[in-house]
Amino acid sequence: MSMNTTYNVWNDVVPSDTVDIATTPKLTDAVYVGEGGDLVAVAQNGRATTFVGVPTGMVLPVIIKRVNSTDTSAASIVALNAV
Numbered sequence: 001m002s003m004n005t006t007y008n009v010w011n012d013v014v015p016s017d018t019v020d021i022a023t024t025p026k027l028t029d030a031v032y033v034g035e036g037g038d039l040v041a042v043a044q045n046g047r048a049t050t051f052v053g054v055p056t057g058m059v060l061p062v063i064i065k066r067v068n069s070t071d072t073s074a075a076s077i078v079a080l081n082a083v
Contacts (some may be wrong), residue, residue, distance in 0.1 A: 005029065005061075007080035014076070015069035017039075023079045031060045031067070032074025040068040 007030065011023050021028060027044060036056040041064040042048045051060060054074050067077055 005082050006064040007082050009083050011079045013067050013077040013079050015067045015072045016035060017068050017070050020066045021064070021079050023081060025081065025083070026060030027063050027065055029061075029063065029077040029082050030080040031062060031064065032078040033058045033060065033074045033082055034078065035074060037075065038071060039077070040070065040072045041072040042066040 008026065011021065013021055020026065033039060033054045034056065036054055038047055039051045039054050041051060041062055044063065044065055048068055050071060056059065059080070
């Protein structure tokens, strides 16, 4: 996906260390961060990575299945999909 992608499905993300994002399809095409901070994203393979200091209003073009609550300080996170 390019940064110019139009997303037509979006879902609020509730960070959790165990519950995956409720999207259709099950993985995101990107994630919008409404309130900046650190974001711990979990990839399809289960590997967690911390994106440090994500700015407010940033769209991260990452395919993830979950945002962990532990160590995530970013808020107002939205899963974006282009279906």
